[in-house]
Each structure stands twice: as C-alpha cells, then as structure tokens.
Amino acid sequence: MNDTDPQHSRTGGHQRPTISAQDARGGEIILRTRRRRTIFIAGLVGFVLLAVVLALAGLV
Template sequence: MTDRNYSTQPTVSAEKARQGEIILRTRTQRIIFFGGLVAIVVFGALLQFVHLS
C-alpha cells in the first residue's frame, strides 16, 4: 500500500516562500524584463482602445 501523504517536494516555510527577489544580472535580462512590462501596458491600452471603438 502506498502512502498518499508522501511528498517528493521540499517543504518551505511561509517566511522563506514570500517576497521573491528578481535578479537581473545582465543588460539583456534587464531589457527583456522591462520590455515585457512595457508590452503588457501597451497591450492593455490597445485592448482598451479597441473595446471603446
């Protein structure tokens, strides 16, 4: 019989799981990250514009 409560994943406390840190070491990583944020804003504005038209 198998133990259904057995987990192969490590257990992490809530304190350690909170507030992850984004590490952008290279210029390319920063460009891609901030470009993605800008793309989300532009896409949202475009959807709003299309919806109101």
C-alpha cells in the same frame, strides 16, 4: 558520477548554486545582466501596451 542524475547531466557535471525555498519565495527579482533587464522591461512595456490597445478597442 551517475549518468542518470539530472543535475549532472544538464550542467555537464558542474553544480549550480542551490537556492532555499525561503529565498525563492522572497519576491526579489534579480536581473544580473543588461540583456535580462532589457527583456524584463520590454515584457512589462509590452503588457502595458497590450492593455492600452485592448482598452481603446473596447475589448476590456
């Protein structure tokens, strides 16, 4: 094992699944855990609330 190989040093020697460039550009959002879904939806709600507050304040 090469100690300078970033893939092995970051993951402790375990390889992560490789995603092809075509699959990565697919635009599909994969939220596998409840925590990730909650964070994603909270971010969307926060963005909408920010837009509403800025619109009401006359800044947009």
